Amino acid sequence: MVSAPLDTIERPSAAKERLRLWIRLLRASRLIEGELRERLKRDFDSTLPRFDVLAALYRQPDGMLMSDLSRFLLVSNGNVTGIIERLVKDGLVSRAAREGDRRASIVKLTATGERRFTEMAAAHETWIEEFLGEVSLADAERLSATLKTFRSNWEDGH
Amino acid sequence: MVSAPLDTIERPSAAKERLRLWIRLLRASRLIEGELRERLKRDFDSTLPRFDVLAALYRQPDGMLMSDLSRFLLVSNGNVTGIIERLVKDGLVSRAAREGDRRASIVKLTATGERRFTEMAAAHETWIEEFLGEVSLADAERLSATLKTFRSNWEDGH
DNA sequence: GCATGAAATTTCAAGGTTGAAATATTGCAC
DNA sequence: GTGCAATATTTCAACCTTGAAATTTCATGC
Structure with missing residues (x-):
């Protein structure tokens, strides 16, 4: 019988640890996402995708193109179409053709949308604090930094 | 002009840091989930939810109830019904009524399903290593531990 | 000017997801 | 044994999601 390389037996395998990390990461997001959805x-008769769109628009008072939204939110174009349709119907968002380009439409929060979003954002913050309150500041900072590095690497390679 | 409490200006606010953590956590899962989906x-003409179901069944050779699956995967009952329907149609999964209880059905991997899953799982492992390879062993362990604690706390409180 | 490709968006089919209501079966109090 | 709550699952409408094809408009080379 031949010994396996030290890495695979004596020491914790980095690959296995990263696989475990992914599983826990996914599970944590799903727990939190599920609770936020509920x-x-x-409380607002709304959904997470709608909240995400409102949050994106809130940061851009001059409005965004449909394609800006889809890029920023990491979702497909077709997806954004439907969500915006419903937000417009609810009066939270407005659409207008871009000056001199009838292909593109600029999407903005309405006054109602802005008011509504700030209410939702306030609740959202307290909920997250409720969910993650037991994570220490030090842990949050470390974790957050690791995830930021991960994302930078990702975007460099994709 | 009055000074705000030290906590909110001089020192990084723990709440803000945890909010940032949540946003990065969500973004990381979405990036990885999207790539896995593609x-x-x-490579397998399959989907993430199907893979999740196969993985759950692989760990339970004696089979699982529909409700076991829905609890384990954190999804609704009705959701599981549809996914299992398709997996049965594809021949990867079998269903049978539980002995002496015609309400419950026991779901298992077929031989084909097991073979198929091990292929997918192997690819899955190399993909995760590709995505997370730059996360050091130490970081992975810390992050993973933090997420485990988070989940334990969560489950105690819900 | 016109053709042709690029850009912005919509449409559509297939699938995933929830939560609530409906169905079917079982177990239990009496 | 009957009634009735509990259990296991399905059904359904509404929404989210993707990826590919189609549509509309713009820009550019000729």
Whole structure:
């Protein structure tokens, strides 16, 4: 019988640890996402994708193109079409053709949308604090930094 | 002009840091999930939810109830019904009524399903290593531990 | 000016997701 | 044994999601 390389037996395998990390990461997001979904529905009769769109628009008072939204939110073009349709119907968002380019439409928050979003954002913050409150500041900073590095590497390679 | 409390100006606010953590966590999962989805589709003509179900069943050779699956995967009952339907149609999964209880059905991997899953799992491992390879062993361990604690706390409180 | 490719968006089919209501079956109190 | 709550699952409408094809408009080379 031949010994396996030290890496695979004696020491914790980095690959296995990263696989475990991914599984826990996914599970944590799903737990939190599920709870957020429930509460957005319960308290604001809204959804997470709608909240994401409102948050993106809130940061850009001059408005965004459909394609800006889809790039920023990491979702497909077709997806954004439907979500915006519903937000417009609800009066939270406005659409207008871009000056001199009838292909593109500029999407903005309405006054109602802005008011509504700030209410939702306030609740959102307290909910996240409720969920993650037991994570120490030090842990949050480390974790956050690791994830930021991960994302930078990702974007360099994709 | 009055000074704000030290906590909110001089020192990084723990709440803000945890909010940032959540945003990065969500973004990281979405990036990885999106890439996994594409590759599962491309290489196996499958999807992430199907892969999740196969993985759960692989760990339980004696089979699982529909409700076991829905609890374990954090998805609704109705959701599982549809996914299992398709997996059965594809021949990867079998269903049978539980002995003496015609309400419950026991779901298992077929031989084909098991073979198929091990292929997918192997690819999955190399993909995750590709995505997270730059996360050091130490960082992976810390992050993973933090997320585990988070989940334990969560489950105690819910 | 016109053709032709690029850019911005929509449409569509297939699938995933929830939560609530409906169905079917079981177990239990009496 | 009957009634009734509990259990396991399905059904359904509404929404989210993707990726590919189609549509509309713009820009550019000729």
